[in-house]
Amino acid sequence: MMKIRRKKDSGVSEVVSLILIIGIVTGVSAAALAVYLPAHQAQEEHDHLLLLEKEFAGLKRSIDLLWLNNAGDGEKKADVQFSPPVLFSLSADHVSSCRLDTGSETFVFTTGDETVTAPLLSISCHKNGQELYTYKGGALLSGGALLLLPSANSKNAVLICSSDPETRAYYATEPVSLKITIDSYQQYHAVSFDDALCRLCGISSADTVTLVFCTVTEEV
Numbered sequence: 001m002m003k004i005r006r007k008k009d010s011g012v013s014e015v016v017s018l019i020l021i022i023g024i025v026t027g028v029s030a031a032a033l034a035v036y037l038p039a040h041q042a043q044e045e046h047d048h049l050l051l052l053e054k055e056f057a058g059l060k061r062s063i064d065l066l067w068l069n070n071a072g073d074g075e076k077k078a079d080v081q082f083s084p085p086v087l088f089s090l091s092a093d094h095v096s097s098c099r100l101d102t103g104s105e106t107f108v109f110t111t112g113d114e115t116v117t118a119p120l121l122s123i124s125c126h127k128n129g130q131e132l133y134t135y136k137g138g139a140l141l142s143g144g145a146l147l148l149l150p151s152a153n154s155k156n157a158v159l160i161c162s163s164d165p166e167t168r169a170y171y172a173t174e175p176v177s178l179k180i181t182i183d184s185y186q187q188y189h190a191v192s193f194d195d196a197l198c199r200l201c202g203i204s205s206a207d208t209v210t211l212v213f214c215t216v217t218e219e220v
Helices: 001-070 195-201
Strands: 084-089 099-111 116-126 129-135 139-142 146-147 158-163 168-170 177-192 205-218
Touching: 001 116, 001 139, 001 158, 001 177, 001 205, 099 158, 099 195, 099 205, 116 177, 116 205, 139 177, 177 195
Parallel strands: 116 158, 158 205
Antiparallel strands: 084 177, 099 116, 099 168, 099 177, 116 129, 129 139, 139 146, 177 205
16 A cells, blocks of 8 residues: 555656646746847847838938939930839838838928929838838938938038829838939029928028939839
């Protein structure tokens, strides 16, 4: 009888030990996941924002180089385009997915007695209804806050405008490649900006303002 009891007690002890080990492993794993997963997601969000910032900064630089390389012509050059085109990574992943909108936003300025409407080119990235980065008329904004000014001073200002007023939205599972081409230029002299344009450009007036009209198309 004593031997039988010892065998039973030994079996119970092994089962209890196994349950305790499983409980400890489960508890440690749950605690690790509770800490690791949010930190991992936060890091992915941060990395994606850095990628977007780099891409939008590259967009501004590329458009600046585009009009600089063709400045002074006054007319459209044949086959003027980005090479390579600007790439925006719009992944289907729940962390990095976002919507890319292209279109224009209307601003006004005055030259003498004339009021001029400028449809500034707008390319923006949104996620969960929040505006992350926006290229607008030559300026770069983050969450609505101005990061980089357009090419403007009290002597000369260059504003990038859209030839097509239609707004387009891109929801892509693959990177979206946009091609920007220059259509035409318009120049105005002795210009005064309205308040909104003044805040965007950082100046209230300029001797000469050049409007660079562009078309944005998706590169297939």
